[in-house]
Amino acid sequence: MNILCGYNVNIDSVYRISGAEISELLETFEEAEILDKIENPPGKIFSESDFVAGLAYCMKYGCGAEWLVFDQSVFEFLNSRYFEKSLVRMGGNAGIMANALSQLGASRVIPNVAVPSKTQLSLFSKKAIYFPEPSMQITENERKSPEENKGAFSSSQEPIHFVFDFSEGEIFSLYGTEVRVPRENRFIATCDHLNLRLFVNPAFEQYALQHACELDGVLISGFHLLLENYPDGRTYKTILDDTFSQLKSWKTRNNKLQIHLEFGHFASKEIANFVFLKFAKLSDSLGMNEDELAVFSNLHGVSGERLQRMEADAISSAAFRLASGHGLKKLIIHTREFVLAVFKTDCEFNSRAVSEFEMDESESSILQRAAREKLEALEFGVRCAGVYAASGRLEGREFVEEEASKLQESPFGREQIAAFVKAFNGNILEQGAYTLKGNYIICMLPTMLSRSPVTTVGLGDTLTAGTFLRGLELNVQA
Incomplete structure (x- = not known):
């Protein structure tokens, strides 16, 4: 079976953090700022203090959360402090499903890889995974076109999800108040601006169009990462229009192509309903x-x-x-x-x-x-x-x-x-x-x-x- 896997492939950097570590980390930030952010969680990360408050909040209440990182300096802070000490593994629904298909006997599995870095590619199965080569035309066009994202992250930034696992019973000091973690859970700081807009690698898209008739199935996921609005003025609706057109073009070339859409945990109920209603008939x-x-x-x-x-x-x-x-x-x-x-x-x-x-x-x-x-x-x-x-x-x-x-x-x-x-x-x-x-x-x-x-x-x-x-x-x- 030849199967495409899109859209979200990323690197998971998994680190188990102790009570002693979070206690030490908290002491390097202003007490009033952190306590205010624990009381009123920002839900997004624009500063190191946002990250620390989010982690402390989850550990205090034993809850899980995933907050998006919107600042390059925070990425550098997390990367330099934790990446080398972390368990690095495949992340993203599409990446995990591609590896599973490869190991279970699919003939060829073609994943969409936003940033095919050495680390990212090393996390794929070696059995049936196929990475399409970009054509010279694509390469030249990319070289000539301006960078799409002029925000905090460059287009070559590896998509890394920093996963902080913590254990039940860990004890930490919240500025003099002893806190015992009530249950095991995790806090995720996500640095992944490309998958947030369902970025499609041009080589993947070209392969899908040229070989649609040879494909048996398409597994798609990553829609739960969509945002309501983007810095370039786009919305999740315009992104989904593009995605819908892309899938429809593959289906038009091969009416036997089976498309499966895998959902995830949406931060917005409105976006979840929109995705469901738009893709229900196509899938x-x-x-x-x-x-x-x-x-x-x-x-x-x-x-x-x-x-x-x-x-x-x-x-x-x-x-x-x-x-x-x-x-x-x-x-x-x-x-x-x-x-x-x-x-x-x-x-x-x-x-x-x-x-x-x-x-x-x-x-x-x-x-x-x-x-x-x-x-x-x-x-x-x-x-x-x-x-x-x-x-x-x-x-x-x-x-x-x-x-x-x-x-x-x-x-x-x-x-x-x-x-x-x-x-x-x-x-x-x-x-x-x-x-x-x-x-x-x-x-x-x-x-x-x-x-x-x-x-x-x-x-x-x-x-x-x-x-x-x-x-x-x-x-x-x-």
Whole structure:
């Protein structure tokens, strides 16, 4: 399978910060300024004190946050102080998914790399990743054209997300007041002006246009990074218009091309809704977690609290309403405990039938075959995510199958399968379950959990990549 991955690829610089370190750091800044910013968090980083206040705020309350850095001097401060001491790894949904696809057996994976620096390229899988060469024409045009971004960062600035992990129980001094961190979490200072506007490497764009007919799929993500307004006068709407036109041009050249849009944590509900409504019909599938599903409560009408508690009947209802109300072909919801897919079927089933047992034999067979195919793709994704959590590695399919056999299903996920079957008069099929609702089939499967996970980062992206790849393969086989 030949698959494009866009748009957000970056470097994650992960550093575990101690209570003693934050105490020492706080003492180098004015008390009144920091305390005021902890009381009234700026949410963005324009100065070193903004960064320190954000980190102290998250550690004080045990919450997670990601603030964007808008000043070059802050980047230099973070880079010189922490980068060399950090765990440097692949970041960005598109980068993580590209590596997963490469390791899992895709033929060729083409990622969009905003800044192909030596460090960034070294973080990619060596199996099936392909970096298109820029043509001479592109190179000459870039040389002649003025730099697009005249703000704080240059166009050659590596996109680095500085991730500060902190542990529960760490103690630090907030200007004489002892603070104990209530829970483990992280604060992210993001220096990434190119991915914030879905920058497309010209070589990637040219390759996609020239080879669209050879492609099987496109995995796109990074929309959650969009800002309402940009220094050059553009808005997220103008950027999304360009992105939409680009995807449509690829689809026009190859009507069999499968496009999956993976959501993320949007800072703005308005932008999240705009992205969903604009790309719902163009995309062949969409993916999100339970928190992201809750953002669309205005579209599906289900309580966000129930979704965040991962109640199967609530998530099923919300996903079905979202999909059926907007004509989605497929919607995948991945949680820590289970994964659920709602997909449209072209088959006409007996509208009076409320369960498989009230259908005739041919209808029941068609329904079960369709459900089995979707569950097989989901199961592969679940295994990949479980193995990646347990080992931090994906080394081919034999490795995934061998390591997955050592994992256990989520007990809560198994309970929710039973609740799903009861709520929707569903049917058990091997490890999962399914039901027919209108002209949509809803499938559900428990996840696989590790008792001692090596990583919890990128599991949703890994599940998405595995499910998407196996789904493409099954389509070809059919």
